[in-house]
Amino acid sequence: MPEYKAPLRDIQFVMNELLGSEQHYAALEGAEDATPDMVNAIIQEGAKFCEQVLSPLNQVGDREGCTWSEDGVKTPTGFREAYQQYVEGGWPSMTSDPEYGGQGLPGSVGLVMSEMVGTANWSWGMYPGLSHGAMNTIEAHGTEEQKQTYLTKLISGEWTGTMCLTEPHCGSDLGTLRTKAEPNSDGTYSITGTKIFISAGEHDMADNIVHIVLARLPGAPEGTKGISLFIVPKCLPNEDGSAGERNAVSCGSIEHKMGIHGNATCVMNFDGARGWLIGPENKGLNCMFTFMNTARIGTAIQGLGAAELGFQGSLAYAKERLAMRSLSGPKNPDGPADPIIVHPDVRRMLLTQKSVAEGARALIYLAAQQADIVTRGKTEEERKAADAMLGFLTPIAKAFLTEIGYESANLGMQVFGGHGFISEWGMEQNVRDARIGMIYEGTTGIQALDLLGRKILMSQGEALKQFTKLVHVFCKENADNEQLKEFIEPLQQINKEWGEITMKLGMSAMKNREEVGAAAVDYLMYSGYAVFAYLWARTAKVALDTMADGTSEEAFYNAKVQTARFYFKRLLPRTRTHVETMFAGADTLLDLPEEHFAF
Amino acid sequence: MPEYKAPLRDIQFVMNELLGSEQHYAALEGAEDATPDMVNAIIQEGAKFCEQVLSPLNQVGDREGCTWSEDGVKTPTGFREAYQQYVEGGWPSMTSDPEYGGQGLPGSVGLVMSEMVGTANWSWGMYPGLSHGAMNTIEAHGTEEQKQTYLTKLISGEWTGTMCLTEPHCGSDLGTLRTKAEPNSDGTYSITGTKIFISAGEHDMADNIVHIVLARLPGAPEGTKGISLFIVPKCLPNEDGSAGERNAVSCGSIEHKMGIHGNATCVMNFDGARGWLIGPENKGLNCMFTFMNTARIGTAIQGLGAAELGFQGSLAYAKERLAMRSLSGPKNPDGPADPIIVHPDVRRMLLTQKSVAEGARALIYLAAQQADIVTRGKTEEERKAADAMLGFLTPIAKAFLTEIGYESANLGMQVFGGHGFISEWGMEQNVRDARIGMIYEGTTGIQALDLLGRKILMSQGEALKQFTKLVHVFCKENADNEQLKEFIEPLQQINKEWGEITMKLGMSAMKNREEVGAAAVDYLMYSGYAVFAYLWARTAKVALDTMADGTSEEAFYNAKVQTARFYFKRLLPRTRTHVETMFAGADTLLDLPEEHFAF
Secondary structure: OOOOOOOHHHHHHHHHHHOOHHHHHHOOOOOOOOOHHHHHHHHHHHHHHHHHHHHHHHHHHHHHOOEEEOOEEEOOOOHHHHHHHHHHOOHHHOOOOHHHOOOOOOHHHHHHHHHHHHHHOHHHHHHHHHHHHHHHHHHHHOOHHHHHHHHHHHHHOOEEEEEEOOEOOEOOOHHHOOOEEEEOOOOOEEEEEEEEEEEOOOOOOOOEEEEEEEEEOOOOOOHHHHEEEEEEEOEEEOOOOOEEEEOOEEEEEEOOEOOOOOOOEEEEEEEEEEEEEEOOOOEHHHHHHHHHHHHHHHHHHHHHHHHHHHHHHHHHHHHHOEOOOOOOOOOOOOOOOOEHHHOHHHHHHHHHHHHHHHHHHHHHHHHHHHHHHHHHOOOHHHHHHHHHHHHHHHHHHHHHHHHHHHHHHHHHHHHOHHHHHEHHHOHHHHHHHHHHHHOOOOOHHHHHHHHHHHHHHHHOOHHHHHHHHHHHHHHHHOOOOHHHHHHHHHHHHHHHHHHHHHHHHHHHHHHOOHHHHHHHHHHHHHHHHHHHHHHHHHHHHHHHHHHHHOOOOHHHHHHHHHHHHHHHHHHOOHHHHHHHHOOOOOHHHHOOOHHHOOO | OOOOOOOHHHHHHHHHHHOOHHHHHHOOOOOOOOOHHHHHHHHHHHHHHHHHHHHHHHHHHHHHOOEEEOOEEEOOOOHHHHHHHHHHOOHHHOOOOHHHOOOOOOHHHHHHHHHHHHHHOHHHHHHHHHHHHHHHHHHHHOOHHHHHHHHHHHHHOOEEEEEEOOEOOEOOOHHHOOOEEEEOOOOOEEEEEEEEEEEOOOOOOOOEEEEEEEEEOOOOOOHHHHEEEEEEEOEEEOOOOOEEEEOOEEEEEEOOEOOOOOOOEEEEEEEEEEEEEEOOOOEHHHHHHHHHHHHHHHHHHHHHHHHHHHHHHHHHHHHHOEOOOOOOOOOOOOOOOOEHHHOHHHHHHHHHHHHHHHHHHHHHHHHHHHHHHHHHOOOHHHHHHHHHHHHHHHHHHHHHHHHHHHHHHHHHHHHOHHHHHEHHHOHHHHHHHHHHHHOOOOOHHHHHHHHHHHHHHHHOOHHHHHHHHHHHHHHHHOOOOHHHHHHHHHHHHHHHHHHHHHHHHHHHHHHOOHHHHHHHHHHHHHHHHHHHHHHHHHHHHHHHHHHHHOOOOHHHHHHHHHHHHHHHHHHOOHHHHHHHHOOOOOHHHHOOOHHHOOO
């Protein structure tokens, strides 16, 4: 198993040098504590925990998995103890409201920690990750009493949380969900129904679990407009705030699945469980939307983590494993063969992973800054602009990064040859774990419809224009820079083309709505490569400027320029295919009658 | 788990209508028995066995895996009994030499059975599959005595076989292998060394296992020119031909791996085991090369199987699962939602799998016909031409089909959404099983070097010219066919471009050998899409001609034309990216110093 080493130098580069986090934090409301020194100290401390505590449990979690019994779910060896350490370290409270025990740091600082936790041990990271979903819901929509009762416990880490959305017959299409909430005379509700795929739904890591449950009130409108949100705790809170008697909610079984074995994926049965309404009646989905972007950015991290972990593992292997001679003559003449890192195709696989991991970091941190501004920006205008930008970047980050992160995990495995298929090396686990990223929190197809249909076409392209304008300004500012020319020129082209194809798709969608669905995934992938082109060009600029100013880290900055070059020459051309296939027409997909797919 | 249904209609279409197997068999030496009725009857019978016996064991094999103990390796429940039925049915002997008990049918008939076996249960199919490797070696290079002793038992299926190549420190780079063979006074050899990744190396399905082992004689030249081949049986044969006392070869352990759990991947320890030289001293690798093409085509089937199984599973699910409404209005207005097959992106995933599975079938059967001609062609000229064509098609079939087969397996899983990640549906097993296809029998990178470096550039492009000429003639013959225009025009373009880029790569390789390695995988994938374009255009022609002549199966042929159209519009454009990236230059991969990949 590759031992995870937090890429602190790159984290610092992206935060501070590429995205100017010092100025960013200084401009936020109530982020006074997020000084560079403070943030740096937190990240260093977090890195130690991830490297020393979580990383060694990653393979254990996969091998042992979770086990279900009537008494509950047992998590893998060490998971519970690691969680205790995490709570003692105060990590659950890092970015939450100080009024309820939080430390009030900006969300983007928490995201760096999430990246390190998730790369070291994704399955483990999902337990605190799901708690954040519950925390955010209660913080945004709960009553003062609900916050005192539940939010404080979630923030302290004593209790964990879940999000209970999916039912056996519906996932993306929540409008058809059936779980019922019937009012009791005391103002509470009786929740009845079955929820599936509930990550962290039951476990032995904390005293209580706070389920946020989507359900229908009696007589609620059909579809998505009749869904309400409820808090349903595993144990009903006592007067003194401690976890009391068991509520009528239980885990019926856990799923056997491809990966993330260390995380319990539960079937949750609600048998008239007591619940409390959160937010307005029938507005449950609206309440969810307010922080869905943040949750999806959280999932996007899985793509980054998969690429980073695959890269770390396969880089070490490629330097050690000897096979064949370089085509241009022996590079290790005293040995029996050359290390495989001399072979161009092995380097193609390594550089793909590297450019994906580092590009993903830039994209996710950029999105996290927008999320910071949404909640802490000083002006309404700033907050609104950031919200639009975040909405635009979210489906791209979620789908594009999990797709290319999965590809990267596969390349990491491929570098190992036959050994990659063997469990002990950990590379195949990385592939299995990463595979879910393209599915949960909305599949790639769902994200693509969100991007093209909702975010772009419904805003008449406004969300895209904001972004392409940024790119345009950057290109203009650097038009005379000879060294940057190799990046600026193709970036300018892609940026122009991006606007044009969007317009063209908008036109064809007006004639036939099906064209949106037929083009959406290609359009999303195209957009991902375009955003990456912008980020890699900016990265190259920062690196070249720093070298021009003089630096003791020439090799680091030079590697950034080389990786940017690799990206532009070897990954950006993938847009050539997407731009062609997105205009292939819906008829190539829809003409074949359903009953003629097979004979 | 999807129940496997042998796609008999499509198998017949490809064999008979697309590739004219009747004329093909009639032109072969000693293939008189392969009449259309006979072949059809065999395939029907084989389909029953695969559907009823092997398919139900596929998930069992994955769940139970193999278990190792001092006494040997236990295969999953039912595997042994299925093998007995297979032997009783006479399947192992189908294509072997009648002189040693075989039925003498052409290899291509056997390949159809391999396809059905492999799609129904890949892990199980590897046991008889590996036997074929051993059979072929002994048939081609063994002495009469070796054939009587071993080949007859392999052909009858009483014994199985393995190929023992890989060692812990070397896989692709066999030149560095260390297993020793020391001559004994009785003409036998003592074999000592460790082999890893030996599929079917130990199991409980047959009385004896015949290992074909690569080893070095004392004083043999270094590198690949000092490797010899040995027969090393698990049990030494008695005078009466039965399996006698145990030889000094044993399975030290089995690997825990990502997929193909039902097949035992063994570490084999040879501790002075008795072995018999097969073929000339130090010519072991040459002997292997004679049938490596066939073995690789066998592996290519895994790509076809993964696409077919994924397609069957996800098609059924897509018709049943209800979610969302069609963008152009409800298609199932009386239900709570539409079946997901109405959504264009779901269809994109289904049609990708369909066009990959059917295209792969055409490519593999075409290659199998060439292999038939290599061994049974009536003239030397015919045989030589077929050998060149087979050599050209083999790396493409192996690497391209396992790559797009893996992609298809992933799409099959993706159609299921969250359920795809859950083991009981079988789609994630299909992904895990398919993943090894891109690795064993030479990784994609190795195949790509074989294609571009050895098969094409070393023959001055001759192997490619043969193929592009075929395509050119086909295009010319159909130039005036208006209905075919949408296929012929792009095919003509790609065929021309294929020649041009090959020339261009040849030129740049003369200046810098590293350009071959830097372009090879893109070139291979490009070639795969080009070959598919030819096969799909031919398919469209057959379908259109048949409909013009009048047919009761209009829907079947129409679906072929639609799928060809999908292929040309939505998959062939992938060449646009490959053609660009293959000329990105080796410097984009090699300039970054090894020690600067990470900081």
